Amino acid sequence: MASKRLSHTALRPLLPSTPPKLLRPSARRPISAYGYEQAKALTFTQYGDPPAVLSLHTHSISPAHSSLLTLRFLASPINPADINQIQGVYPSKPVFTTALSTPSPIAVAGNEGVAEVIGVGDKVKGFAKGDWVIMKAPSFGTWRTHAQTTADKLVKLEPAAREGISAVQAGTVSINPCTAYRMLSDFVKVGEGEWFVQNGANSGVGRAAIQLGKAWGLKSINVIRDRPEGVEALKRELAELGATVVVTEGELLAREFRERVKEWTDGGREEVRLGLNCVGGEAATAMAKILAPHAHFVTYGAMSKKPLVLPASLLIFKDVHFDGFWVSKWAEWHPEEKKKTVEHVLELTRRGEFKDMPFEQVPWEWETPESELIAAVKGTLEGFRKGKGVFVFKNT
């Protein structure tokens, strides 16, 4: 799909209104004589199915003045939460505004991404042209070529932190790797050689947890969904990332599973101290039952759409604690920690200890038609072959 998309883009005819010289790499953006940026954004005026409600809106951005900064986006992933937000079922609501020169309020989709600072007002401190920034909080609207905002909405990636890091790596570090990182760090101290267990191990968070766990000397039991084919290949792939054990949900639910856990954990002497759950339902209950006393079980998703069902004995007699984690709120409460976490993951990435998630790169050039951008959102909604999509901005 990526190659087809690329070739299609390469053949795309220029719009007659765009002067050919502006498409040279050195003059890639359509900029007016007065320094106004031309910008495009994937927007919606009401909640609904993304293909039905999204539209590509073109507007202009005035030169940055006072405390304003102008950003040019480099990479913005398409996360499931972005889609839920467009559907209106995500608790973090987008901002509907007429600031983008529309008669009715619109919201820009997208919550995560990395942008380059291309304009700085005279009252802005701590940011300069060329800086890379990520968003401090959700609902920024990252599916757009440009934005104008204030410094309090941004986290700057220090030059040392972005060295050798691609835009896609920087643009996808805030949500999944941060979620895995904080869940492995903030609830219970899992010591070296101790275990955590997780479901959805093949997800972005799951893969991040496997790699961070390995970097920190933790062992992991990783649960993946049963699937008609490719189970062994996926098990091998996750093992290569650093998973100690990979099992299917069917294996997790089998009668002998607890005996297998005992074998892996030296008869239980190596404790399973932490569970990470994005599935819910009976598979989550089964996972909670292998935890050691005083363990923490952290829920960050509910892909089965089923609630968590917990025997009281797990709480009362085993003293297992059930918590939740939402990276958006965490980042709002701990902006400094977010910066440190992101920089640490990028450091691991640079050292080769943390690999990119399998993303489907979706080029977003100035002339990329609306239909193609929306098709990429639909693609992530339905599940790309390789993983989620990420908009990569080129010549914008």
Place this chain on the structure above:
Amino acid sequence: MASKRLSHTALRPLLPSTPPKLLRPSARRPISAYGYEQAKALTFTQYGDPPAVLSLHTHSISPAHSSLLTLRFLASPINPADINQIQGVYPSKPVFTTALSTPSPIAVAGNEGVAEVIGVGDKVKGFAKGDWVIMKAPSFGTWRTHAQTTADKLVKLEPAAREGISAVQAGTVSINPCTAYRMLSDFVKVGEGEWFVQNGANSGVGRAAIQLGKAWGLKSINVIRDRPEGVEALKRELAELGATVVVTEGELLAREFRERVKEWTDGGREEVRLGLNCVGGEAATAMAKILAPHAHFVTYGAMSKKPLVLPASLLIFKDVHFDGFWVSKWAEWHPEEKKKTVEHVLELTRRGEFKDMPFEQVPWEWETPESELIAAVKGTLEGFRKGKGVFVFKNT
């Protein structure tokens, strides 16, 4: 039932083998010429239905020597956990021993109680004859007239702490009031004027939580089971204890309940920071849903025998934490805290801020027949009219 039991006891003929003079108050215990205590204990040799497996065992206790202490029990309640332990379904297992001069190992039933020290070995430090003691850990075996043990198993009630306190009050403080006290204190700081919500509000723990909450300036929403009659009387009774609001489970599950909570809590500005759950099932879920963000929900029982069912959103987006509490383990881990907690509750009792639970006093005299003692256990199992039973030792 109590009055019937009392009159029956009063009319009980003396056993021919017991010299009449020993039944005078000043010489109430059958003591041998060599200082051996005659003791009786409700024991079992195997798990099962209490009336089927319990039997009254008579044995003698040698004079306390070395590091041993001899105790005479004053009051020992019949708690649901005691019954579960006899049934073999409680995780804290009793000790089966031949130390009470039996050919096969037996266990003494009962986990809570207060006893008087009546004999002290020469190596015992910190205890003297006449001291009142409670048990440090479960499975002591408190349904007996006498016991011999070592100091490490006991918590001494300082003379100041027991001043003006009855044996029943001291003998029933370790489990229910301690459970309520720690759950209100150890999970989240509920500030004065803030709320907690609990089900099983009519239970021993529930009544303790109401009273402690009132003493500490906390407001409470209290859920009781629906019942064919007496709802209004019970609501009044709990309100008199200090409950701010009392509702039935039916009211909790009604559509308009959340609106009512808003009214009580000044539109939600007064936060419900803590939930105490001993029921489980849908009533527990409904209770969790009225909690404020970051609240804690502590499970200490599952009277409905249904698991806890939790929508993931409560964990992820509302950051509610689900914990459990088991007073037995807590006391094992924090013996000093247990002593302080008990003494503080007794202090509140002395000041009139903490009232006795409604107990059915079951006199246990030297001659009380086995059938009568076992009937009292059965009575608690089936639910006394007034509350649980408590053995009160007299002339033993």
